Amino acid sequence: MRTVDPAKHQARRRHILGAAATLFAEKGYERTTTAELCKAAGMSAGALFHYFPNKRAIFLAVLEDxxxxxxxxxxxxxxxxxxxxxxxxxxxxxxxxxxxxxxxxxxxxxxxxxxxxxxxxxxxxxxxxxxxxxxxxxxxxxxxxxxxxxxxxxxxxxxxxxxxxxxxxxxxxxxxxxxxxxxxxxxxxxxxxxxxxxxxxxxxxxxxxxxxx
Incomplete structure (x- = not known):
């Protein structure tokens, strides 16, 4: 069974949120695409959605941060x-x-x-x-x-x-x-x-x- 490192997991989430916050501020929520989020975070869609289920969840997490x-x-x-x-x-x-x-x-x-x-x-x-x-x-x-x-x-x-x-x-x-x-x-x-x-x-x-x- 694969063990998840909590510190690395949290660091990865924060990296995604930082990249997403920049895009949401520059382009707006509606105009920001999943592909752009993946590119900014430097990961695939599958990897991105391992941390967040969808774009809306990322936006909410940015606001809750x-x-x-x-x-x-x-x-x-x-x-x-x-x-x-x-x-x-x-x-x-x-x-x-x-x-x-x-x-x-x-x-x-x-x-x-x-x-x-x-x-x-x-x-x-x-x-x-x-x-x-x-x-x-x-x-x-x-x-x-x-x-x-x-x-x-x-x-x-x-x-x-x-x-x-x-x-x-x-x-x-x-x-x-x-x-x-x-x-x-x-x-x-x-x-x-x-x-x-x-x-x-x-x-x-x-x-x-x-x-x-």
Whole structure:
């Protein structure tokens, strides 16, 4: 009986997902063919489908991939001692991939496919719900600690925080001269002023946030 090496199997899957993510971002899900996936991954169709049953399964796996450790980062943020700093760090973490090549296009393609596929829509909704719940919890803790405006309701405020993060991805995908990396400091400044973090000894004031970031 042939023994499967789990590490090699996982490495092969990740190789396929990396090649597929590039194609899906550049060509779109519908226009990417199985032959192109095989060529990009450097394997036959039989070998490719040993790891994934079909193209749709590959696309779902690309979207589910937690190679950046998002689940762990969300858990760490929820348990942080300083909810305000944890919120700023989490925003940086969620926004940073917008500056990576092809990621904004892949995000846009996922949104398009979500209108056509209930499983993709459910996957994206689940991910958004986890992010939103964490941000809401951090906002509530930060308000209770006097770090942000206590008059802001966590739910609607979390919606706006996520909308600002999402705008980096959509702008990067649709505006050729938009540089998400350059705009990240502006996003931080907007959030600091919107949330009106109250200064404590050692904290940067909103007025000096641009320099601090």
């Amino acid at each position: 937690d190679g950046d450790g998002k689940a762990e980062r969300l858990a760490r943020a929820r348990s942080a001692d300083d909810p305000w700093q944890a919120l700023l760090d989490l925003v940086d973490f969620l926004a940073a991939p917008a500056a990576e090549p092809l990621v904004p296009q892949l995000v846009m393609e996922a949104m398009v496919q979500a209108y056509r596929d209930a499983d993709i829509e459910a996957l994206l909704s689940r991910g958004n719900a986890e992010e939103r719940a964490t941000i809401e919890a951090l906002l509530a803790k930060a308000a209770a600690a006097g770090r942000i405006d206590p008059g802001l309701e966590p739910g609607p405020t979390a919606t706006w925080v996520l909308a600002l993060i999402a705008s980096l991805y959509t702008s990067a995908a649709t505006t050729p001269d938009f540089d998400p990396a350059e705009q990240l400091s502006t996003l931080r400044l907007i959030l600091r002023r919107f949330l009106r973090a109250q200064a404590r000894p050692g904290d940067a004031s909103p007025a000096s946030a641009r320099g601090a970031d």
